[in-house]
Structures are given as structure tokens and as C-alpha cells.
Amino acid sequence: MVDACVIIDLDDGGILDKLGGCPSTLSTTDFVNNELTNPLRLQVRRLGIHIVRHTPSQVEGFSKLLESDRGMSMADASVLVLAQRLGAVLVTGDRPLKNAAKKNGVTVHGTLWVLDVLVSAGAVSAGKAIEAVRATLKAGSRLPAVECQRMIRSWAAKSLTEGSATG
Numbered sequence: 001m002v003d004a005c006v007i008i009d010l011d012d013g014g015i016l017d018k019l020g021g022c023p024s025t026l027s028t029t030d031f032v033n034n035e036l037t038n039p040l041r042l043q044v045r046r047l048g049i050h051i052v053r054h055t056p057s058q059v060e061g062f063s064k065l066l067e068s069d070r071g072m073s074m075a076d077a078s079v080l081v082l083a084q085r086l087g088a089v090l091v092t093g094d095r096p097l098k099n100a101a102k103k104n105g106v107t108v109h110g111t112l113w114v115l116d117v118l119v120s121a122g123a124v125s126a127g128k129a130i131e132a133v134r135a136t137l138k139a140g141s142r143l144p145a146v147e148c149q150r151m152i153r154s155w156a157a158k159s160l161t162e163g164s165a166t167g
Contacts, residue, residue, distance in 0.1 A: 003092035012139035013132030021123020031075035071096035126155035
């Protein structure tokens with residue numbers, strides 16, 4: 001399950017189009033998709049990210065979650081409930097949503113994890129991942145600084161290894 005903030009981060013990093021190289025099937029909810037601007041909504045559809053529509057009874061369940069976990073939007077609740085129902089990993093950078101996911105037993109990761117998966121899958125080079133993190137931060141993302149530096153160092157070492165293997 002992918003939250004809007006991750007889609008926006010990857011777009012800001014210039015690599016949203018590489019999300020199709022992710023080895024897993026990606027899904028989001030109609031509520032999350034509606035949070036996106038029109039160009040991003042179209043790109044999400046082009047990338048083949050499955051958009052799940054919710055029934056009115058499921059929406060009632062979101063309301064109950066919103067009452068117990070303040071700070072989340074309806075879109076946050078929709079993606080959390082769906083991840084929980086499907087036993088799926090939730091990918092978000094939203095702190096209240098991450099906390100609620102952990103509290104509800106849902107495995108949760110962020111944008112940097114997605115980038116690392118894309119690097120490991122060969123969909124994005126280590127150098128491109130570094131550029132994406134820097135561009136995302138420059139655009140105003142709140143990615144965790146310490147984790148960004150750790151991943152950049154890791155990818156830089158990988159980039160050196162890749163360069164020496166081809167040279």
C-alpha cells in the first residue's frame with residue numbers, strides 16, 4: 001500500500017516513473033489517489049498502481065480509526081485499513097500514519113525503503129537514488145536526515161563498486 005506522500009516524494013525526486021520496476025504489486029486507495037494533483041493521478045494510473053475503491057461500510061471503519069488515532073486523514077485511515085485487511089506492507093512518510101500502523105501490527109516503511117528496493121531490483125542506479133534523495137529534500141520533503149545520510153553513503157559505496165565492475 002502506497003500513501004500519497006511517497007508518491008509525491010518519488011515525483012519530486014524525478015523517479016516516480018521507475019516505480020513500475022518495483023518487484024511487488026503496488027496498490028493505493030481511491031482516497032489517497034484523490035489527494036494527488038491531476039498530473040500525478042494520471043501517472044499513478046499509467047504506472048499500473050492498483051487503486052482500490054472502498055465500500056460505505058469500510059468507510060465507517062475508517063471513521064472509528066480516526067476517532068482513536070488523531071492526526072490522520074481519511075486517506076491515511078483508508079490505506080492503513082486496507083494494508084491491515086490484506087496483510088500488506090504500508091509505505092508512508094507520514095508520522096501519525098506510521099505510528100498508527102505500528103500500533104495496529106502493520107509493517108510500515110518509507111520513501112528511502114522504496115528507493116533501496118528499486119536500487120536492489122536494478123530499476124534505479126545507486127547514483128540516481130542519491131540524486132533522487134537530494135532532489136526530494138530540496139523540494140521540501142521531511143525525510144529523516146540521519147537515515148538519508150546513511151542510505152546515501154551506502155548507495156555511494158555501491159555506485160563505486162558498480163563503476164569498478166564495469167570499468
